[in-house]
Amino acid sequence: MDIKLLTPSDMMKYNARVLLKIMRRKSALSRADASRLLGCSRSTASKLMNYLESLHLVTQIGSGNRGIGRNSGLYQFNPRACCAIGVDVKPDSIQFILSDLSGEILIVQEVENKNMSPEETVMEIHKNTRKLLNESPLPDAQPLGVGVMIPGWVSDDGMVLNSDPLGWQKPLRFRVMLNRNSEIPFHILNDANALVLAESSFGTTGNCRNLMYIENPDDIGAAFTDSNHNLLTGENSLAMEIGKMQVNFKDRFYRTEDFLSISRIQKRWGVTIPELKRAFDSDSEESGEICLQLADIFGQIITQISALLNPYAIMINTPYIKSSQALEHLKKAASFYMETTPLRGTQLLLPSLERSALGGACWAILNSSFDFVIKD
């Protein structure tokens, strides 16, 4: 709760959100439908619909029961009223997308990243952001902001405290750097956090209650959103560090990050990623020892996560686990440690987003006054 009193205008906005929430689930509504569903007077429903129409969040698509009144038109949610930009800064490339409010991608842009410094990265982001906005197929859509995903430790107040993958070791006021001389607001977030938000907003899991996201591009990272897009961030924005969890391999303890980083896997077993992927795509007779051992490590992690968080699903994003057959190896390994009653059998899923940079677009929307289009 903020130290801020509600005003009649806040009340109007809140109530318009309630109406929009209903409209997102229905194909089309008349003002009379709205007043019935909200249990309010026709004039209140009309005011709320007018407010949403003034923001272009709803558009009239025809009329319902003709002749019943002047306002019998049918309205529906218009996700193209606004757009947002997502930026995924990776060690080898920077991905940009422009999306609408429903996560539909309108433009994709990718540039190479050759060890760009933070300053060069800011310039590159500014340049491409302008380009995307100029080329937007929806010139009338209001640009809400830019969400920038950083692989590393990002504080709640927009600092990049450290990013090993990008080679940025010193704390940076990165959000401030991005917002300097910019008209459109920039927001930053750890990449795994952005991905879990986007999966639960735009992905195939729908708006699920508890989602865990594990990614292993090289180092291992994770994120958890509990309900209604609340990230579990812990003290100092440092939760979900599954790299710091302990796993046991051949009776020795390891940190997960010392075991599951791609370079360590390649070094330990002398195996390439395509070979590893092939092993995981095979059934258990043909997958071989390496697959069994790696799956066992995942099985240990999945067991601890299921016990502590019991999420609806754990989504796994690595370069070598890419098929449902591959997930079967992890499920089998986890079942060695876990009781699998019908109630305690966390689902394993593959990521479903078309582009990772949607995470940034989702974060930009959640940081705008249009957050209610995503949030419940």
Next chain:
Amino acid sequence: MDIKLLTPSDMMKYNARVLLKIMRRKSALSRADASRLLGCSRSTASKLMNYLESLHLVTQIGSGNRGIGRNSGLYQFNPRACCAIGVDVKPDSIQFILSDLSGEILIVQEVENKNMSPEETVMEIHKNTRKLLNESPLPDAQPLGVGVMIPGWVSDDGMVLNSDPLGWQKPLRFRVMLNRNSEIPFHILNDANALVLAESSFGTTGNCRNLMYIENPDDIGAAFTDSNHNLLTGENSLAMEIGKMQVNFKDRFYRTEDFLSISRIQKRWGVTIPELKRAFDSDSEESGEICLQLADIFGQIITQISALLNPYAIMINTPYIKSSQALEHLKKAASFYMETTPLRGTQLLLPSLERSALGGACWAILNSSFDFVIKD
């Protein structure tokens, strides 16, 4: 967000909450102070103060600057406006307390529990609830409800799905049973969940952001509140089952519950609880092998919890770890697995509540329209 529109009366209540939030932090305020701190007109501030006064949540304690106006009186928060009852159902006893809104205990009552059936437990709770309300030293305080703590699996909709400690194996509509023929509302919650809420509301940690609570009366249980009294409950109300976590002892895997239940500890090492407590109260030279081995198990759990949740603190409630010296053994064991930078060194704490049944009182308040006295 509910499908419910805000009304002017909701707005008034919300704004009164904002004022009360400020008043809980200040010793006393005049109406003029309130208008200044809220940045609103004097008449709005007066209306809000009148509303709080009508609920007895604030009382006039004297006057401020005399002669400035009729309403220059000083007001302060009155935690005794309401009371709540907490009930902790344990295998050997049932504890009852009556508390005010600030968690101050007004009456304590304890009855023996000799394998009471669910029906007998309901009768016993009804009887003692009436007794506490009759004997209340605050006859004018509004009774908000009764919060009943159950050691077991409690669903969000008030079912006890199973309680091994109480020997209740079948799902019970326990909240419905309690509310039958009752004028005061009953609410039920898992005991560890109630304890973590009460610690973060009334305990010495203050209103901290992330608190983990581990209890080991016989079986091991845990709870986590992330921020603003939101419990992390997972799918099917089944999160924080640390008993299902895996630990490694002498190169074998165990479920934590198979290792840390009191009866297993006694059986495995042939040790009594007082002996164990003495070992943990000794320094590392004298504590012996059992203490080292048990502390190592806790060290593994603490490491996994810190990596995943990074809580502000982990509170540990067992019959054998009762001193800061005892906690030192766990810290030392955890440091074998954990990187202890200044930022990632989860504090270990002992519980601070005067009575466990305060957990129930806290839950009753959080389920009443006076939840805002606790919540931020």
